[in-house]
Amino acid sequence: MKTAARGGANTALLASLGLMCGFSSNPSQPRVHEIGVDVIFTAAPAYHPLAALSGEERFPQGAQLTILHAGKAEPLVAGFAATADADLSLDAKTVLFAGKRKADGPWEIWEIRLADRELRRVIAGAGDVIRPLYLPGGKLVYARRMPQGFEIESAMLDGSDPLQLTYLNASALPAQVLRDGRILFEANYPLSSGSTPEMFLVYQDGSGVESYRCDHGMARWGGRQLSSGDVVFTHGATLARFTSPLAHEAAINAPKAEYSGGVAEAADGEWLMSVRAAGAAHLSLRLMKPAGAGAGAASLFPYYAQSDSDLVEPIVVAPRTRPNIHPSALHPWSYANLLALDARQSREGALKQAPATVRLETLAADGRAVSMGTAPVEADGSFFVQAPADQPIRFALLDDKGATLRQEQGWFWIRRGEQRYCVGCHTGPERAPENHAPAVLLRTTTAVNLTGAGSSAATATAGGK
Numbered sequence: 443m444k445t446a447a448r449g450g451a452n453t454a455l456l457a458s459l460g461l462m463c464g465f466s467s468n469p470s471q472p473r474v475h476e477i478g479v480d481v482i483f484t485a486a487p488a489y490h491p492l493a494a495l496s497g498e499e500r501f502p503q504g505a506q507l508t509i510l511h512a513g514k515a516e517p518l519v520a521g522f523a524a525t526a527d528a529d530l531s532l533d534a535k536t537v538l539f540a541g542k543r544k545a546d547g548p549w550e551i552w553e554i555r556l557a558d559r560e561l562r563r564v565i566a567g568a569g570d571v572i573r574p575l576y577l578p579g580g581k582l583v584y585a586r587r588m589p590q591g592f593e594i595e596s597a598m599l600d601g602s603d604p605l606q607l608t609y610l611n612a613s614a615l616p617a618q619v620l621r622d623g624r625i626l627f628e629a630n631y632p633l634s635s636g637s638t639p640e641m642f643l644v645y646q647d648g649s650g651v652e653s654y655r656c657d658h659g660m661a662r663w664g665g666r667q668l669s670s671g672d673v674v675f676t677h678g679a680t681l682a683r684f685t686s687p688l689a690h691e692a693a694i695n696a697p698k699a700e701y702s703g704g705v706a707e708a709a710d711g712e713w714l715m716s717v718r719a720a721g722a723a724h725l726s727l728r729l730m731k732p733a734g735a736g737a738g739a740a741s742l743f744p745y746y747a748q749s750d751s752d753l754v755e756p757i758v759v760a761p762r763t764r765p766n767i768h769p770s771a772l773h774p775w776s777y778a779n780l781l782a783l784d785a786r787q788s789r790e791g792a793l794k795q796a797p798a799t800v801r802l803e804t805l806a807a808d809g810r811a812v813s814m815g816t817a818p819v820e821a822d823g824s825f826f827v828q829a830p831a832d833q834p835i836r837f838a839l840l841d842d843k844g845a846t847l848r849q850e851q852g853w854f855w856i857r858r859g860e861q862r863y864c865v866g867c868h869t870g871p872e873r874a875p876e877n878h879a880p881a882v883l884l885r886t887t888t889a890v891n892l893t894g895a896g897s898s899a900a901t902a903t904a905g906g907k
Contacts, residue, residue: 477708480759481510484526489752529575534761538574578767585615607648609855610634623766632852639663647770649857656789657690664703676703695739706756716754725752772859777893778831779861784823787866797839802892805834817890824880828889831858
């Protein structure tokens with residue numbers, strides 16, 4: 443890719459709103475599609491990327507899916523008041539998207555065939571359904587508006603067999619299906635109670651929910667996995683990545699700008715991104731050439747812009763590798779089992795005082811925290827409980843007098859029939875204890891029943907909402 447070709451493209455943007463990179467420095471030469479494939483993106487007069495996390499509209503003035511082919515942009519879909527959230531099938535022949543037939547109607551999930559633009563409605567309902575993503579095995583995942591916010595569901599591509607995957611009193615939105623088969627999703631941290639955008643993971647049956655990384659604090663969203671396996675995301679004014687060897691995020695040395703997230707990786711490793719440069723009225727599409735190790739800031743070049751619209755959610759039209767399919771390990775139970783290996787451990791540091799018991803809490807319909815009872819914690823920090831399934835839960839560690847030593851601030855859920863173990867309270871695998879049998883399993887293999895079934899043990903927790 444020649445630097446001279448890019449330099450000559452800067453003036454072409456103002457005159458043509460065409461493709462910027464890859465133009466020849468000789469104006470008599472034809473314009474060349476820089477990344478060699480079509481690009482689909484959403485054009486909107488205004489875009490609020492985090493609005494859906496609080497149940498608000500991301501595109502308050504409407505939106506239109508646009509396909510860019512050989513330097514020419516045209517609407518991808520006709521006859522809709524608004525279209526957005528394109529996701530490409532693995533064979534690059536069809537696109538799932540969210541669309542409104544009428545401006546005052548709900549968002550629905552549709553599929554369009556690229557060869558002839560034939561349309562098919564996939565998911566409908568009284569409330570909005572947005573952010574569709576293809577799942578392997580003829581399925582899709584999407585977000586459905588509920589009274590408390592957006593929850594994530596999956597279904598077959600014909601709309602049958604819907605399955606709720608998230609169980610929060612707040613919004614959760616799918617971002618991408620990773621190559622290992624898990625669903626990367628966005629929600630506020632702490633889950634169900636916070637206001638900082640964060641990224642989480644869940645399996646395709648709704649089990650195994652966890653934070654992608656535990657170094658929380660700065661808002662991050664718009665995560666996309668690259669061919670390297672790294673996940674690139676935005677903080678808004680900066681970019682960062684999750685990479686396999688590190689238990690924390692790694693900064694990306696990128697030019698100062700506003701980044702909306704949602705990187706689309708080209709075949710040559712360049713990143714197509716939605717960026718608002720300093721002083722610009724709208725987000726435009728730009729190409730970034732990531733810097734190598736030890737190099738300076740990455741290079742950022744104009745690609746395509748429209749003077750009256752934010753251009754967001756770019757995808758490149760090319761076949762993709764199929765994500766893994768995980769057979770579900772859920773059992774036909776009404777409850778779930780959870781084994782903690784060492785509840786004394788935490789990313790905040792190990793407890794200096796050994797806990798005597800653990801209290802399990804859930805959320806009542808009115809938002810109050812409700813105690814489902816307590817279970818003993820062994821000297822090595824292990825405990826084994828039967829937990830209520832498919833609803834928000836959290837744990838608190840208590841001393842021998844019942845005083846709280848440490849309490850989870852957020853909530854998570856455990857699926858019906860799930861058997862799960864964790865290291866400790868908000869603790870990553872890097873803090874796993876030595877490989878030995880937990881003391882609780884040497885004492886008993888029967889989980890303490892904290893589901894509330896058949897008893898009246900559930901009580902409102904002091905300090906609950």
